[in-house]
Structure formats: C-alpha cells, structure tokens
Amino acid sequence: MLKDYDSVISLWKQGDIPYRPQGRDSKEDIRRQLRQATSLYYVAENDGVIIGVILGTHDGRKGWINRLAVTPAYHRKGIARRLVEEVEHHLAARGIDIVACLIENWNATSMQVFDRFGYTKHDEILYYSKRKNKRI
Numbered sequence: 550m551l552k553d554y555d556s557v558i559s560l561w562k563q564g565d566i567p568y569r570p571q572g573r574d575s576k577e578d579i580r581r582q583l584r585q586a587t588s589l590y591y592v593a594e595n596d597g598v599i600i601g602v603i604l605g606t607h608d609g610r611k612g613w614i615n616r617l618a619v620t621p622a623y624h625r626k627g628i629a630r631r632l633v634e635e636v637e638h639h640l641a642a643r644g645i646d647i648v649a650c651l652i653e654n655w656n657a658t659s660m661q662v663f664d665r666f667g668y669t670k671h672d673e674i675l676y677y678s679k680r681k682n683k684r685i
C-alpha cells in the first residue's frame with residue numbers, strides 16, 4: 550500500500566472522499582494500520598495503474614468497508630463490486646459475518662451502490678464518535 554499511497558490518495562480526491570491526510574489516512578498511520586491483522590487492503594489495477602481501492606477492517610465482531618473508490622473512467626464496470634466481495638470473502642474467512650459501512654448523507658450514489666450490494670440502511674442509528682482532535 551505504501552508504494553501505492555499517492556495513487557490511492559488521488560483516487561480518494563477524485564471521488565470526493567473526505568479522507569484524513571493529517572490523521573488516519575496519513576502515510577504513517579496507514580503503515581501502522583496495515584501491520585495489524587485486522588486490516589485488509591485491495592486495489593484494482595489496469596495495465597499497472599491503480600483504478601480502484603478498498604480498505605477493510607474488523608474489530609473481531611463486525612467488519613467495515615472504508616474508503617472505497619474507483620476512478621471515474623472505470624465506473625459501472627463492476628469494479629467496486631469485486632472489491633467489496635473480496636473484502637467480504639476475507640472477513641467471512643475470519644468468522645466475521647456482519648459487514649458495515651458509513652456513508653455521508655450527501656452521497657446518494659454510494660447509498661444506491663450499497664443498496665445494490667444488498668446492504669441495509671439503518672435510519673434508526675446515529676454515528677457518534679470521540680476523537681483526540683479534529684484531524685483524525
């Protein structure tokens with residue numbers, strides 16, 4: 550991943566993903582995360598160029614899909630589906646049968662895509678978090 554770091558950041562920028570370059574998406578922090586057995590990282594490539602990315606994580610109880618993005622020229626070719634299925638497959642192999650993702654409320658495309666993947670939207674849940682600072 551670290552050799553792919555700049556390509557991945559550029560995908561996240563193109564996809565308007567609100568990534569955290571000073572926090573959990575900094576190179577240093579990604580390096581730390583990828584040392585953990587709880588992190589999964591996959592890219593899709595075409596001719597050696599990265600055109601899709603996904604980060605999977607789990608906490609032993611539930612799996613999470615994070616930072617999914619596909620370069621616009623390759624949208625609607627099933628690349629996100631392949632990446633999500635790959636993460637789901639590896640999580641299932643670890644006994645994790647619940648997979649979740651957080652979607653910004655403005656991201657209608659992502660909501661439609663996850664609907665197509667068979668994910669259920671939970672209107673009754675609000676996301677709360679506690680952070681050491683606003684950058685992370």
Ligand SMILES: CC(C)(COP(=O)(O)OP(=O)(O)OC[C@H]1O[C@@H](n2cnc3c(N)ncnc32)[C@H](O)[C@@H]1OP(=O)(O)O)[C@@H](O)C(=O)NCCC(=O)NCCS
Binds near residue numbers: 624630631651665666
């Ligand atoms: C969301 C995103 C990753 C989807 O990537 P993709 O490779 O185009 O998706 P796929 O081709 O695998 O399509 C998956 C399913 O969603 C549907 N879909 C894809 N884009 C869609 C859109 N814009 N509107 C409605 N449905 C859509 C596809 O038809 C497909 O359904 P099907 O297999 O039942 O026909 C891509 O649009 C993207 O990078 N967006 C910007 C970043 C982003 O919002 N990421 C999600 C953060 S939570």
